[in-house]
Amino acid sequence: MIALTGLRKNEGRAVRFCDVDFASGVLTIPETKGKKPHSLPVTVLTRHVLDRRCAGLRPEHYLFDGLSADHVTEMAKRAGAPEFTLHDLRKLLASVGAWLEIGDAILRRILGHAPKRGDVLHRHYVSLNVGDIAKSLEEMQGDFAYLRSHRLSSDTFGDG
Numbered sequence: 001m002i003a004l005t006g007l008r009k010n011e012g013r014a015v016r017f018c019d020v021d022f023a024s025g026v027l028t029i030p031e032t033k034g035k036k037p038h039s040l041p042v043t044v045l046t047r048h049v050l051d052r053r054c055a056g057l058r059p060e061h062y063l064f065d066g067l068s069a070d071h072v073t074e075m076a077k078r079a080g081a082p083e084f085t086l087h088d089l090r091k092l093l094a095s096v097g098a099w100l101e102i103g104d105a106i107l108r109r110i111l112g113h114a115p116k117r118g119d120v121l122h123r124h125y126v127s128l129n130v131g132d133i134a135k136s137l138e139e140m141q142g143d144f145a146y147l148r149s150h151r152l153s154s155d156t157f158g159d160g
Contacts, residue, residue: 001049001064003089004141005040006111008033013067018059020050026130029112038112041134045141096143102136109133110140 001012007029014031021028022042027050029038042050053063077083090111097107108115109128 001046001053002086003093004043004046004049005137006090006093007040008090008112009086011038011112013062013064015063016059017054017057017061017063020054020063022047022050025134032112034112034114039130040110041130041137043134043138043141045138093140097136097140100136100139100143102140106133106136110137 001007002009005012005027011029011032015027015029019028019030020042025042027040027042027046029040032038040046050063057063072086073084094107094111097110105115105126105128107113110133
């Protein structure tokens with residue numbers, strides 16, 4: 001989910017089933033680094049993850065309860081991947097966005113970054129909602145999936 005959305009690991013850990021609105025296609029992240037709720041579109045790829053994670057949960061249940069970030073990196077290491085952190089997946093999604101020449105305002109909105117204090121235009125005037133970023137996020141996810149399957153050699157991430 002981090003690779004597809006750019007969420008910070010603590011943000012992903014805080015998502016509950018009640019934060020997923022399948023009808024409107026919006027994922028709400030209630031606890032963020034900036035202390036403000038954040039929302040992202042439910043794309044085709046994230047829908048696959050959310051469908052699996054939400055199955056059998058009650059509204060108050062956390063989607064990733066019981067999962068350890070360290071367990072993920074340890075599994076990757078055992079599979080022969082180079083050492084990495086979950087934050088590296090967030091940075092990779094941002095890099096894919098930059099390669100695709102997606103604008104800074106959209107990248108900031110997807111990643112939940114606030115513009116610099118002196119950036120009056122983006123701090124006070126530019127306001128992007130979930131619908132405004134959906135196409136760009138889907139494009140980033142598609143390129144990320146392509147990158148994973150075609151551009152990276154098995155030497156980069158081992159045989160897994």
